[in-house]
Amino acid sequence: MSQVTAAGDAAPASPAASRPRLVVVSAVGVAQILAWGSSYYLPAVLAGPIAADTGWPLGWVVGALSVGLLVSGLVSPRVGHIIERHGGRPVLAASAVLLALGLLGLALAPSLPVFVAAWVLIGFGMGAGLYDPAFSALGRLYGETARASITHVTLFGGFASTVCWPFTAFLASHLGWRGACLAYAAIHLAIVLPLYLLALPKEAERPPKPTTADAPPPGHVRPDQRAAFLLLAAGFTLAYLIMTVIAVHLLTLLQAQGLALAAAVGLGALIGPSQVGGRILEMMFGTRQHPVWSLLASSALVAVGLGLLISMTGFAAACIVLYGMGSGIRSIARGTVPLAMFGKEGYAILMGRLAMPSLFATAAAPMVGAWLLEWGGPTGTLAALFGASVVNLALVVPLVPMALRGRQKV
Secondary structure: OOOOOOOEEEEOOOHHHHHHHHHHHHHHHHHHHHHOOOOOOHHHHHHHHHHHHOOOHHHHHHHHHHHHHHHHHHHHHHHHHHHHOOHHHHHHHHHHHHHHHHHHHHOOOOOOHHHHHHHHHHHHHHHHHHHHHHHHHHHHHHHHHOOOHHHHHHHHHHHHHHHHHHHHHHHHHHHHHHHHHHHHOOOOOOOHHHHHHHHOOOOOOOOOOOOOOOOOOOOOHHHHHHHHHHHHHHHHHHHHHHHHHHHHHHHHHHHOOOOOOOOHHHOOOOOHHHHHHHHHHHHHHHHOHHHHHHHHHHHHHHHHHHHHHHHHHHHHHHHHHHHHHHHHHHHHHHHHHHHHHOOOOOOOHHHHHHHHHHHHHHHHHHHHHHHHHHHHEEEEEEEEEEHHHHHHHHHHOOOOHHHHOOOOOO
């Protein structure tokens, strides 16, 4: 029911109330599956066929993803400012168009430089349309009640590789790799773009506020909050470096532990369901607690999983499950901890600033992993990753008392 003003007129419904939350979350969730599957997860299936068909070096074909991730990191702070001012609907809709154009560029690329340039476009689309912008859009729309919505979106996103890897392989087998890219471009225009435009409400523009000593600009981090912000940024950056190295080199690391390729693939397939399982557990038991506890649990699970993988290879499946649960919970904490600690004012701007170093680390991770393998072999690489996970846990521990002292307004 609309509220009634003192003058007797019905007050307009808020943008958040103009669409059922289930509709908004479901639309964003489905769009996330398709966005992740047609960008971040695309080379896993298509890199081999692309290199075989074109003769382009496989390293460059795969490395083009790093170019896209680098671009997405560069644009993330600006994306956060745009969402803060205009809302998430136009930014997420633009991401669908950018991803479609980039995929069209891949499909039509006559040479490797054009192929890499198409990934630059896809990088703009990723920077405007993956988790961080989606979380920012939900945070602007629902404020401090956005935690459940962010969690539900990550449940959808957890199925991106499960859904899109076989779908991409199906498209490539019937249409070729170029046809698969064209099909995904059409999907973004025919499905993802309408989902964003129809399901997300249009929000009023927030004009820039005058900046004074007593009223700093949105996204400003006060001096007494800088330590928490820096710890959070460093922790997320290190965590996503670890997670991406694992994602790229897991099969090599498992085979070095004496596992056959088929067994390594089977164990690797446990990560996706474990991530979803961890997110379900967080949704069931974590929502009544401050999300910093979820971040701490995530860091501990990753460290324990990697540590046991070094010393207890006979229990590799359990180690992978622990690691997967930790990485799945972290995706939720990435959106909920900044909202709880710094509040809804300037949340989208802060998310953009936090995303930039994490995406840079994600872009560099394949090369870092290759260097670790060359330097220390699989055992040395696992030891380095375990050590990094312990450092990451140490970065999170001081955040607990900072968060529990109460959220501070920015």
